[in-house]
Amino acid sequence: MEISNAKQVINITPELQARIDELLSHYPADKRKSALLPILHDVQDAHDNWLSIELQDKVAEIIGIQPIEVYEVVSFYTMYNQKPIGKFMFEFCRTSCCAVRGTEDLMEYTCSKLGVQEGEVTPDGMFQVVGVECLGACGYAPMMQLGDYYKEHLTKEKIDTIIDDCRAGKIDLHKQAITE
Template sequence: MKQSHDIQQTINITPALMDRINELLGHYPADKRKSALLPILHDVQDAHDNWLSVELMDKVAEIIGIKPIEVYEVVSFYTMFNQRPIGKYMFEFCQTSCCATRGVEDLMDYTCSKLGVGVGQPTPDGMFEVRGVECLGACGYAPMMQLGDTYREHLTKEKIDQIIEDCKAGKVNLYYNAE
């Protein structure tokens, strides 16, 4: 698989995005601008096809006034930031104890088989990807996964089938504040 620095990404910091970045920076004292890094990365990633290239991370560092390594450290630590293009519909299955004891591995295998990919591989059309993640904090609803900004809970093979069909039909809104 190619690393993000091998894949070209158009950097497009629009005036609206820059206004949002400045709004976020305005929440912190001038000497604490780095505190805005997480929300800025979320907004920048959302505006760039849900991934952050090295060049885009460098641009964020420049805007905030921090070293690029400080951005790389954050992006590489959190699973919510993507360093390569990903499937439009990212099925992030919780793999910790509650979900594991309720069969999440079988559901991940089922989903991968249904989509014809392995974990961490986007489908050839770029529509889907399956990923295992650490605890999503919804143990009472196991097995579960995150899809965009929403949780899908008490998963079964039938529910997975329906979610895939809804995604294919364009019926899934990935973000709370999408218009």
Template sequence: MKISHVKQDINITPELQARIDELISHYPADKRKSALLPVLHEVQDAHDNWLSIELQDKVAEILNIKPIEVYEVVSFYTMYNQQPIGKYMFEFCRTSCCAIRGAENLMDYTCNKLGIKEGETTPDGMFTVVGVECLGACGYAPMLQLGDYYRENLTEEKMDALIEECKNGQVKLH
């Protein structure tokens, strides 16, 4: 996935700051960095599901750690997005069980249907398609994650229906 620099408004609301403070409180005062993963999740959720460099810098400031310590984590884990993504991000599992059961063909089918390549977002900002490592639902392959939920035993017909449900606003993400 190509990373381009896009400006992002940083909005640490009082409610978000309270949630961050609550997460930090679960760790010893001298181990604030331990809260990094859950804090990144909260901050990303509050900022259109992506983390700009400036927002990562803000997280480093809040946790009193070096920005590189945040960059290392954000760039390592696929659950953190470094650029704007679509409202609906189809994260296709591409490891062995799903691959054997046709996940890569299904991901290609979905990309073709949406007119994008893997890692891209549709021009209307609705959909992003990415391949990710094992999502731990091997018995239900091929599958994908959409928001907080898994979609399992996928077929082209099920993908067509899912895309239509998303377009109609019928899909719950959280």
């Protein structure tokens, strides 16, 4: 994913700082980097689900490591976003089990319903549809990830309901939300 020039307001709230401190407390002083992945998750959750370079620099400063050590992690894992994304990102598994159970058809349906191509964000910033590799829930194919949750045995009707629920504010994206 390419790096974005979009501006991001950095806000490390006392609640978020307390969560970071708690994660860091699990490791010795010379191994603080071990907390990097969960810290990035929480920081990203609290910043509209993406991590600008400035925010990655802030994380490096908080942990006490070099910025490059954060960049290399953020750019490696697809769960970290380097540019603004849709509030509700539908991550459809398109690997074997899900593929044979109709992922492509469901993705096409979802994109068409939302009026976007794969990867695009809807003009209102609400939705984005992407294809990802196996999410380890093959027995529940076809499935997708939405925030911290899996939506399984998908059908077009279920997708209609999920979209409606997103618009109605009924979808909880994070199991352990730390918001601004």
